[in-house]
Amino acid sequence: MALFSRRKKSDSDDASVDRPDTTIEPGEQPVDPGGPSDAPADAAGHDAPAPAEAAPTVGISMSSFRGVGAAPVDPSAPPVAARPSARQPGEMVAPEAPETVPGLRDNVLLGNALAEITGQPEPAQLLNIARQLLQGHVFLRVKGDARALLAEGKDLPLAVANRGDEQLVLAYSSGTALRASVEVDGDRDTSAMGQPIMALLRHVLSGPYGGLVLDPASGDNRAVLPTALLERMLAEADPELRVKTALVESRTEETASTVVDAIVADAPLWIAVNQTEEGGPVGVAESRSAAGERFLEVFSHPLELLALGRGDQPLPIKKIQLAKALAADAGLTGILVDAAGPWIRLTRDELAPVIALANEEAPSA
Incomplete structure (x- = not known):
């Protein structure tokens, strides 16, 4: 039972709050190994949300690490990070939580x-x-x-x-x-x-x-x-913390569908964008597996991205935008959610309910 009653909603609850500032250093954006996507670069800039009816219109570029779960070329070497200051990807699954107070697990x-x-x-x-x-x-x-x-x-x-x-x-x-x-x-x-x-x-x-x-x-x-x-x-948090809760719990066969259901139900999501130089193309962070599979990086909260320390900017993405991005690029294997960990990869098959939204008419603003 919660100790506190929910306070009456005030105007400040719905007010837009600036995201924490991040610094974009010229030359830090990794090179796009596959070239820009078919979509044109976003002329509005990396910090402006894309229109609700459109798919993200930015190029896809690799993130600053080789990919969550990807083995380095030399098995004895640590994963390579493009930015020495960046946090390495975290563990996929949360560690077991003891109960130092009976009946309640530690955080x-x-x-x-x-x-x-x-x-x-x-x-x-x-x-x-x-x-x-x-x-x-x-x-x-x-x-x-x-x-x-x-x-x-x-x-x-x-x-x-x-x-x-x-x-x-x-x-x-x-x-x-x-x-x-x-x-x-x-x-x-x-x-x-x-x-x-x-x-x-x-x-x-x-x-x-x-x-x-x-x-x-x-x-x-x-x-x-x-x-x-x-x-x-x-x-900027999901009031129910649906994605984060699913990822911190013990993994089951239902975990992937639970995260997908949260996305379909409009759980807030962000992508990571960056710009190599002022006026240059905007890139969206992407992770690759050791087998070369491409996963669009998606985050359940801006903090999940900012904590990585890569200098990327969080950009909110609506489910219809994500659906159209996946539908438009068959080369995307799926998405990687919350790379700092606990994280999950979702394949196109698992994301079928999301991709199906691309065929639906976007709601009017």
Whole structure:
């Protein structure tokens, strides 16, 4: 059960929020091995959404890594990245999550992202932490017996930290991280509660808080996410986190169809675009397997792309645009979703319900 009631929707919930800035360095865009697509380059530029009734009209170019799951030419050599600063593709499947609080799994992906911090966190590390924060839930620390307080209809006093005049809500990636805070301050009159991340983000943004502190008693492996970043996260997230939830769960024969169903049901999607020089052609990131199969890179949230650190720009893509892009280029094997991991490849056969949309009339704007 969620601890927080959904606040009344305000104008700010629907307001457009600028995406985090990324820098496009001249000459960093990998060369297009297959040449431009049959579609003309997008004259509107890489940061303008394509019209709803049209397929993406940009050239296809390789991404900055050889491809998720692709073996390097020399099996003993690591995968080659075109940009040394870029994050390598992550694991396909999320690691097994233990239950350090009985009945609630740890957010292992968030914990792993926090574990990468040594000293002052880099911006790319914070973006990676932010994207993994969206992988389901966190633990909250409540003063007193949370169940009794709920039964009495009382508000739950969440643990907060003070930073000057600001209050920051404390959240934890695991029961172990929460217990570390209890050991530090010695206040054992504490309950551990799990909370869906979307409910927590809405609660923080509707209150007088300056942001979130994650795993505060974990030394270097802690992070502060200010409300400005939380607002961007919430503004462009699927309210149900359908694709991200499917990818973080244990893989089954239904995982692919679950992701496809989410796409057909209008789950938000983005592609990665870049431009080699001002006024030059715009390219869309593509990944290739060791066998040379081509997969269009698709992302469930702009953070999934920005955390890769490749300098690409996120561009929203509607399902009809994706459908027409796949229908127009039979050489595309399929799509690769959330390359930073957990990720999934979907083939044309699996994407048949999406491709079929290309024959339907696009809804009027």
